[in-house]
Amino acid sequence: MLNILLQGFYMKTKILNNSRISSLSKLNRLLLSEPYNGAKSFILVDENTYTHCLPVLISKVSALENAEFFEVPVGEEAKSLEVAAQLWGALLDSGADRNSVILNLGGGCVSDIGGFVAAGFKRGIRYINIPTTLIGMIDAAIGGKTAVNVENAKNQVGFFHQPEAVCIYPDFLDTLEPKDLVSGIYEMAKTLLLCDKSAFDRLVRLASGCVKIPLKEIATFIPQCVDFKKSVVESDPCEKSIRKILNLGHTFGHAIESYLNEKVQPIPHGIAVGIGLKCELYLSVKKLGMSEKTYEDYCRMLHYLCELPKFTLKDTEGILSYMRLDKKNSDSLILCVLLQEIGAPVIDVALDENEIRDALLKFGKF
Ligand code: GLY
Numbered sequence: 001m002l003n004i005l006l007q008g009f010y011m012k013t014k015i016l017n018n019s020r021i022s023s024l025s026k027l028n029r030l031l032l033s034e035p036y037n038g039a040k041s042f043i044l045v046d047e048n049t050y051t052h053c054l055p056v057l058i059s060k061v062s063a064l065e066n067a068e069f070f071e072v073p074v075g076e077e078a079k080s081l082e083v084a085a086q087l088w089g090a091l092l093d094s095g096a097d098r099n100s101v102i103l104n105l106g107g108g109c110v111s112d113i114g115g116f117v118a119a120g121f122k123r124g125i126r127y128i129n130i131p132t133t134l135i136g137m138i139d140a141a142i143g144g145k146t147a148v149n150v151e152n153a154k155n156q157v158g159f160f161h162q163p164e165a166v167c168i169y170p171d172f173l174d175t176l177e178p179k180d181l182v183s184g185i186y187e188m189a190k191t192l193l194l195c196d197k198s199a200f201d202r203l204v205r206l207a208s209g210c211v212k213i214p215l216k217e218i219a220t221f222i223p224q225c226v227d228f229k230k231s232v233v234e235s236d237p238c239e240k241s242i243r244k245i246l247n248l249g250h251t252f253g254h255a256i257e258s259y260l261n262e263k264v265q266p267i268p269h270g271i272a273v274g275i276g277l278k279c280e281l282y283l284s285v286k287k288l289g290m291s292e293k294t295y296e297d298y299c300r301m302l303h304y305l306c307e308l309p310k311f312t313l314k315d316t317e318g319i320l321s322y323m324r325l326d327k328k329n330s331d332s333l334i335l336c337v338l339l340q341e342i343g344a345p346v347i348d349v350a351l352d353e354n355e356i357r358d359a360l361l362k363f364g365k366f
Contacts, residue, residue, distance in 0.1 A: 108140030115146030119161035134184020183270020252276030
């Protein structure tokens, strides 16, 4: 499998792949060189990555043998101001300084809170993401979005603070539960819908035809997704324009996730995005004339991979109330990314509330 180490995120980004040297060896070399050599290192883990990934990291990256580690709660619970304050206190107690570096070993929740803590500590210290989930590898770890949740609404407070490096070691995917892999496949579908029809078709064929998810084949899409995300972020790091395309599926997805987490039962981020993507592709057909076949292909994969919740009218109204809170809205219009066709996204499409209700109710009727 491909190993990737992205370094120095902006123009000088290097992607070191197609090499026999593992990305963890490259990380070791990086940490032993200037300006890391001698810096205090702190590894952020959750309970899962503490058990399954930290031993691998420490055994392969000798530069981290004296690193301290901090454990945060699993999942969205980690992304709170309280956890951030505890981590800032722990860093101070451990003598962290402006030269220190935080290594986030985990999925999107670990990199979101770790990046947030790095952005705030002493007005900004360095951090490196070592994603252990598929979503982390293709999306969350890249691009410098950091955030915590406030009052059950996702990512309401945060900074753009770019990681110094992103170290992708695909063997960590072996430690994932099926629902987390499925989450990553939906996010992968989002990326391929934005950029490459033949790759999207191949993913659908692979992911909706097998009893067991073919992990090795799925992992072959990682470099393309990484390249695409990197190029979008490099041209618009602070999401003023083109970067908004990466929110495809997320206007509905975030609201679904926040609503279900608070009122029903928690749902993994990527699965909420998968549902959101279906709603947004449905509206893409209705409003922008996207091909129905693309919608149907996506739905086939979505429903094949996972059993999904059903929404009642009450749920629909609850989700709508979270959509009104979304950061991407302006002047009380609900703005969304839709597709004209694969590879042709349109940003800032205004939706009225009846269109949103229609898409959510349609969701249960495939
Ligand atoms: N996950 C979307 C972005 O990084 O912009």
